[in-house]
Amino acid sequence: MSPTLRALVAVEAGEPADVLRLESRPVPAPGAGQALMRVSATPIHASDLHVLRGRYGFSLDFPAVGGHMECVGRVTALGPDTAGPEVGERVVFAAIPAVPGGHAVGTWQEYLVADTRRLLPVPDRLSDFSACQLAVNPLTALLLVTRELDAEPGEWLLQTAAGSTVGRLIIQLCRHLGVRTINVVRRRDAVEEIKAFGGDAVICTEDEDLSRRVAEIAGPAGVRKAVDCVAGPVGAQVSQALAPGGEVVVYGALSTHRQTDPAALTIPLQARSVIYETKTVRGFWLNRWFGIASPEDALRALSQVRRLVADEVLSIPQGRPFPLERFAEAVAFAETPAHGTKPLFVLRDDQANEDM
Ligand SMILES: NC(=O)c1ccc[n+]([C@@H]2O[C@H](COP(=O)([O-])OP(=O)(O)OC[C@H]3O[C@@H](n4cnc5c(N)ncnc54)[C@H](OP(=O)(O)O)[C@@H]3O)[C@@H](O)[C@H]2O)c1
Known part of the structure; x- marks a missing residue:
């Protein structure tokens, strides 16, 4: 048999x-x-x-x-x-x-x-x-921070769903690289946890205005780089909160998590902010990245992730x-x-x- x-x-x-x-x-x-x-x-x-x-x-x-x-x-x-x-x-x-x-x-x-x-x-x-x-979340965190946004030491990176697995990996990677993070969470009781985890600043959408808090935290220079996996109104607020010329990479749509209403799968951007402040909103999807990267480059990036995990820079x-x-x-x-x-x-x- x-x-x-x-x-x-x-x-x-x-x-x-x-x-x-x-x-x-x-x-x-x-x-x-x-x-x-x-x-x-x-x-x-x-x-x-x-x-x-x-x-x-x-x-x-x-x-x-x-x-x-x-x-x-x-x-x-x-x-x-x-x-x-x-x-x-x-x-x-x-x-x-x-x-x-x-x-x-x-x-x-x-x-x-x-x-x-x-x-x-x-x-x-x-x-x-x-x-x-x-393979999936650590690689996504690495590609978003280093290849998609090329975040530099001293720069701010704004991110949503900071308590997610990807969000926590981004916090760890940014600390390692000297990039400062502004972390958006939806629950007040997640705020202290994310600060203790190493997030430089935390914004809670339950009771805070995202744009106002970003301005308070980053000052007049503002924030030019963001990643968003919530989409919907929160994703739009992230774009709105960026400095002129800023870019947000959208990689998830947690606000429409079960996707029962396709019409809700939107990011209602402010046209004035996008046009007059020349902002960029673009997507990232690991599947498409695998479709474009050569097998050698994909294994190289995976090896980099394995090293970061083995060296305890990233903990899963x-x-x-x-x-x-x-x-x-x-x-x-x-x-x-x-x-x-x-x-x-x-x-x-x-x-x-x-x-x-
Ligand atoms: N584009 C790509 O290639 C790619 C690759 C990897 C992951 N992703 C996406 O990245 C996202 C995170 O994945 P993960 O595996 O890291 O997630 P996870 O560990 O399962 O964590 C989910 C997190 O999202 C938060 N959350 C759920 N619904 C939310 C909402 N409506 N508004 C704000 N926060 C919300 C949860 O907060 P609570 O603690 O409050 O419940 C939790 O912290 C997912 O959307 C996933 O599909 C995309």
């Missing part, structure tokens, strides 16, 4: 808890340039849920294994004539499908076949919980483990306000799963 794996499969687009099924499938064989990987941990990102709902920047052919961002595990076999990581080596797989044309591989399964050019060996001292989150929150069969609970946890840590599917033997 051929070996089988367990996989969380979405039978169609819809609410993740309704459309996901735990299925058995044959373990695939790697082709040339591919490795077979035994997955040990894989996160549940907001974007994974958007993909299953059919509301993301690329579409799946259903039925499809869920999870399209990243995972960690060990190489168990290599395809014919394939160099790269050794069998037995622990690797991170950046599964993010490149747009346009990239091939989507679901990570919410026990084994998968991966292009070896997307595999990055990771040191043993990095836990599975951290390593499985290495541990995450909360769930076994595959508790997917409904894991998905609900991912969308609970103020849930703090990120849910991860941790794939161990059945005995270990019972202990989670």
Whole structure:
């Protein structure tokens, strides 16, 4: 009998808890340039849920294994004539499908076949919980701060949802680079936490005016660089608060998190501010970056992230483990306000799963 794996499969687009099924499938064989990987941990990102709902920047052919961002595990076999990581080596797989044309591989399964050019060996001292989150959020933070905005020491960087995983990584990276951060949060009780975490200044949209506070903090020179993952009116206020010539890179739309109303997926900019103060609002999407970057450049950037994590410049929150069969609970946890840590599917033997 051929070996089988367990996989969380979405039978169609819809609410993740309704459309996901735990299925058995044959373990695939790697082709040339591919490795077979035994997955040990894989996160549940907001974007994974958007993909299953059919509301993301690329579409799946259903039925499809869920999870399209990243995972960690060990190489168990290599395809014919394939160099790269050794069998037995622990690797991170950046599964993010490149747009346009990239091939989507679901990570919410026990084994998968991966292009070896997307595999990055990771040191043993990095836990599975951290390593499985290495590719998406830390890479996004690095690219936003250093490549998209080229933030310089002494400059201010304004960011929204500062308590998010990406937000905290941006704070850590900026401290390392000498860039000062103004951090926007939506809850008063997050303010002290973000200051203690290393944010230079914090603005709480629950009870403060964003533009006025930015002016108070940055003074007459103002702020010229911002990243926003909230969009909607908050994203518009960020653009409004920037100094003339300023630019904001929008990389998420948390204010319309479940995207049930497409008309709400807007950023109502002030035309006067955009025109007369010559501001820029542009997007960033890691999938598109992977579509443009060469495999060598992508691995180089991932290696840079791995080094920053290994050197403890960046620390990745541990995450909360769930076994595959508790997917409904894991998905609900991912969308609970103020849930703090990120849910991860941790794939161990059945005995270990019972202990989670
Ligand atoms: N464009 C790209 O390539 C790319 C790559 C990576 C991530 N992203 C995006 O980056 C964003 C953050 O991801 P993550 O994994 O770091 O998130 P996360 O760790 O799950 O954290 C979510 C955070 O967002 C805050 N939040 C949720 N809804 C909000 C709202 N309506 N207004 C203000 N804050 C809100 C939450 O605040 P509370 O603590 O108050 O609940 C929490 O701090 C997501 O939109 C994700 O899709 C984009």
